[in-house]
Amino acid sequence: DNPMQHRQRPAVIFLGNGELREEMESFAREHELNVHFAGFVNQTDLPKHYAMADVFVLPSWDDPRATVVNEAMASGLPVLISDRCGPIGDIVQHGDNGFVFAPGDVQALTRHLDALVADPALRSRMARRSREIIATWDYAAGVRGVLEALRAC
DSSP states (O other): OOGGGGSOOOOEEEEBOOTTHHHHHHHHHHTTOOEEEEEOOOGGGHHHHHHHOSOEEEOOSOBSSOHHHHHHHHTTOOEEEETTBTTBTTTBOBTTTEEEEOTTOHHHHHHHHHHHHHOHHHHHHHHHHHHHHHHTOOHHHHHHHHHHHHHHO
């Protein structure tokens, strides 16, 4: 039994612009993928985009802070994030409120997305955990974490 047969055709929305946008748009057109490119989105308009989503993905090769993760979690989204982004192990906890994968590991990203698409209860649990975790985070907690890390060194 192929789980791919049971899921609806997902839509992917890319926010922001980057040097690969034109190449990605061509690829999506050529392969008739359900992909939308919103381009630059003003910060005040981000919440409506998060509200439309079921999952937030940040596959970046390097993003030391990744503030968008905080926003996605506050919006109640499970988070899929590469292990090159700052929030891993801090506010994104693998298997709890999301999944962490190596950048460029398409197979791992696919497995994690498939798991969330196939299991609405898992998606709901991770969404709830994202809200719970981010509700305890503030800048004072961040400063305490940095101080603890410095003490440990």
